Amino acid sequence: SASGHKGITKQYPHTPGIDAGGIVEMSKNADFAADDEVIVTGYDLGMNTDGGFAEYIRVPADWVVTRPRGLTLRDCMSLGTAGYTAAVALYKMQALQQDPSMGPVVVTGSTGGVGSLAVALLAKAGYEVIAVTGKSNAEEYLKHLGASRVESREFVEDLSGKSLLKTRWAGAVDTVGGTTLSMLLKACGPEGTIVSTGMVQSHALTTTLYPFILNGVNLVGVGSAGMDMTTRKKIWKLLEEDWNIKDKFPAIVKEIKLEELATNHVETILEGKNMGRVLVKI
Ligand SMILES: NC(=O)c1ccc[n+]([C@@H]2O[C@H](COP(=O)([O-])OP(=O)(O)OC[C@H]3O[C@@H](n4cnc5c(N)ncnc54)[C@H](OP(=O)(O)O)[C@@H]3O)[C@@H](O)[C@H]2O)c1
Structure with missing residues (x-):
């Protein structure tokens, strides 16, 4: 998406970001209410739907997972x-x-x-x-x-x-x-x-x-990206409990500001030179 690959994103300008974690501002779906902490990973987010690099996003409710209790939003985005x-x-x-x-x-x-x-x-x-x-x-x-x-x-x-x-x-x-x-x-x-x-x-x-x-x-x-919600929730539960690897995040994850992304990180990632995960704080 960041390199203009039409197989991933057909129309530009476009806001990328395949992952997002945040707090619900408003929901028309009964499963979610204002102030709930939620995550979205995959589906069409950041592909042909504007993605996570934004202060506010609007997504279909069936893409949204309630933050697992044993993980913070930051942990969830460290995994993404x-x-x-x-x-x-x-x-x-x-x-x-x-x-x-x-x-x-x-x-x-x-x-x-x-x-x-x-x-x-x-x-x-x-x-x-x-x-x-x-x-x-x-x-x-x-x-x-x-x-x-x-x-x-x-x-x-x-x-x-x-x-x-x-x-x-x-x-x-x-x-x-x-x-x-x-x-x-x-x-x-x-x-x-x-x-x-x-x-x-x-x-x-x-x-x-x-x-x-x-x-x-x-x-x-x-x-x-398109895995069904039942399996998705099962996998997040495993990541929260038996497969919890939070202790490794400090080594894996580096946090940057949105402005820093375009200047060097996208290129480094595309060249295969990046190590671990880059977490973008909005
Ligand atoms: N199936 C899915 O649902 C799914 C989900 C997420 C990502 N993906 C795909 O999984 C792949 C990895 O994603 P990522 O987020 O881990 O990417 P990434 O952070 O950019 O890591 C890719 C790693 O591959 C190695 N590499 C780069 N070019 C290579 C080459 N020519 N030959 C051999 N190794 C090379 C490098 O590691 P070393 O230097 O350590 O060798 C590089 O750090 C991508 O193709 C991505 O599209 C698929």
Whole structure:
């Protein structure tokens, strides 16, 4: 949206911001009243509906979630769509019986928003996490979030041309796509789950059926924006309770003013150089 991608936002000028947290000023819906603290993540917010970078927003009531009691509005926005997406990835892995005893789980793009929160959530849920990053200075950060090992991007590159490789991990949360996702499938152990959440490298995927047919590997996606409200509330409850990773927010989140966003942060994020989450205080 910030770069003018017509596949995301068709009409400009436009107010971006896929996440918003705040206090209800006025509601025509009986489920919400003035002064309620609420959050909106995903749906069409910031895409073709004006987004969260505003003092006031108007949204359909069925996009709105009451702030979970165990999280502040700031906590909720520290997670935002990125944290919610990482949590859905974990939720899907667990639904497909990915157990920590099966072996380590890889997170790619691990210093990004989804990646950082996926590392912290998987570690909290008891998995051994291998964090893959393109940043040479991120080891301390990723280990603090809970990674057991930190590897460079070459770790998930394969030049052998083989359809299947020796098992190197038991599952993965991938934010990258392309040849990385293809490699994650090839070297995943039996019955492991690879969750595809993003495509910062490429939207293309070349694979054979061998990982699926011979190893029973699961490939599942996360489309967090449109997830149904029942699952959404269940995921926020987990983030509030069993998967509460508030203690990691000081490392992950940096707060900026709206005026600072355009000057350097958008560019840094688009270049893949950002670490963690950028919280915009309006
Ligand atoms: N499915 C959903 O519902 C959903 C929700 C939110 C986001 N997403 C998608 O998930 C992806 C990640 O989002 P994000 O918010 O985490 O983005 P982000 O904060 O910009 O992080 C992306 C990270 O990917 C790595 N990276 C960047 N370019 C790369 C490349 N060419 N090859 C390999 N790694 C590269 C970098 O981490 P390292 O330097 O550590 O490698 C970067 O920090 C995006 O594609 C986004 O659109 C999907």
